[in-house]
Amino acid sequence: xxxxxxxxxxxxxxxAPAQFDAQPIRTTIDYxxxxxxxxxxxxxxxxxxxxxxxxxxxxxxxxxxxxKRLAAVLVLLSINENGDLQVTLTTRSKKLRSHPGETALxxxxxxxxxxxxxxxxLREAHEEIGLPLPxxxxxxxxxxxxxxxxRTLLVVIPVVYLLASTSTSPxxxxxxxxxxxxxxxxxxxxxxxxxxxxxSPHSILHHSISSVATxxxxxxxxxxxxxxx
Numbered sequence: 001x002x003x004x005x006x007x008x009x010x011x012x013x014x015x016a017p018a019q020f021d022a023q024p025i026r027t028t029i030d031y032x033x034x035x036x037x038x039x040x041x042x043x044x045x046x047x048x049x050x051x052x053x054x055x056x057x058x059x060x061x062x063x064x065x066x067x068k069r070l071a072a073v074l075v076l077l078s079i080n081e082n083g084d085l086q087v088t089l090t091t092r093s094k095k096l097r098s099h100p101g102e103t104a105l106x107x108x109x110x111x112x113x114x115x116x117x118x119x120x121x122l123r124e125a126h127e128e129i130g131l132p133l134p135x136x137x138x139x140x141x142x143x144x145x146x147x148x149x150x151r152t153l154l155v156v157i158p159v160v161y162l163l164a165s166t167s168t169s170p171x172x173x174x175x176x177x178x179x180x181x182x183x184x185x186x187x188x189x190x191x192x193x194x195x196x197x198x199x200s201p202h203s204i205l206h207h208s209i210s211s212v213a214t215x216x217x218x219x220x221x222x223x224x225x226x227x228x229x
Contacts, residue, residue, distance in 0.1 A: 029140060035165055039083035045193070045213040046077075046085070049142040049160055071154045072120035073107030076131070077142070077193065078163040078171045084192050090129060090180070091187040098152075101186070106131070109154070117144065121159040129188050130179040137174055138164040 029050065031043060038046060076088040094100045106125035114120045118141065125131040133139075145158040165171035178188050193213075 029162070029164075033164075034079065035170065036079055036081055036083055038079050038085070042079060042083055042085045046142065046162060048213050052143045052145075054144055054146045067110050067112070069153065069155055070110040070117070070120075070157070071108060071150070072110065072117040072124070072157045072159055073105040074121040074125045074131075075105060075145075075158050075160040076125065076163060077160065078175060078190070079165060080190070080192070081172075084194070086190045086192050087196055088129070088175070088178075088188065088190050089196075090185045091189075093182065093184050093186050096184065105158070107156070117157045118159050121157075122161075128181050128184050130177070130181070132174060132177075138169050138171075140164050 029046065031037060074088075077085050078088070080086045088106070090104050090106060092099055092102050092104050106128045107121055108124040108128075110117065110120045111123070114123065122131070122133055122139070126133050131137065140162040142160040142162055145160065147155050147157045150156050163171045163174060175190065180186065180188050
């Protein structure tokens with residue numbers, strides 16, 4: 001499980017490993033089917049994220065990444081009753097030797113059986129918090145954000161999904177049914193995305209999502225796109 005407390009000085013941004021993950025599949029979202037419906041700001045964030053494509057790795061400057069050093073985290077977004085985006089976070093088990101009791105995103109190292117980092121992020125979330133996998137849950141892939149390096153020198157790749165809420169499969173029911181794996185997770189909670197970005201200005205989420213989701217343009221922005229404040 002990768003931590004979200006990675007400062008800009010420690011988490012040096014690098015391109016996504018193109019040799020491991022194929023180009024993302026564009027997601028078409030029917031907002032009229034979502035219940036609750038996202039407000040205007042949440043819809044703009046979703047559009048920006050789903051339009052974003054991380055820059056491919058340049059092999060002349062970035063060497064191939066060994067799979068044993070790759071990890072993925074799931075940025076699971078959902079829409080709360082106010083129409084705002086929220087993100088699912090966990091509290092790491094106090095029994096863990098590494099960073100016990102810290103706040104984290106669901107995620108972990110890539111397995112040999114994982115074909116893409118998207119599979120890694122979803123598999124780890126299923127193991128850690130019991131997230132139902134498609135087609136049992138209406139998960140919509142939005143984007144894969146640029147990778148960062150962790151304090152343990154893992155290449156950590158954030159993968160963003162939206163848990164869509166429909167009349168037949170409400171996200172509130174799915175979120176309330178999540179169960180923490182006691183060996184890895186002490187608690188599961190959901191925080192408004194804007195609150196998290198404001199509270200943790202130097203985290204992976206701030207540098208990744210803030211530069212993409214809050215971008216002033218909808219077209220795929222560069223990493224250092226100006227963001228709204």
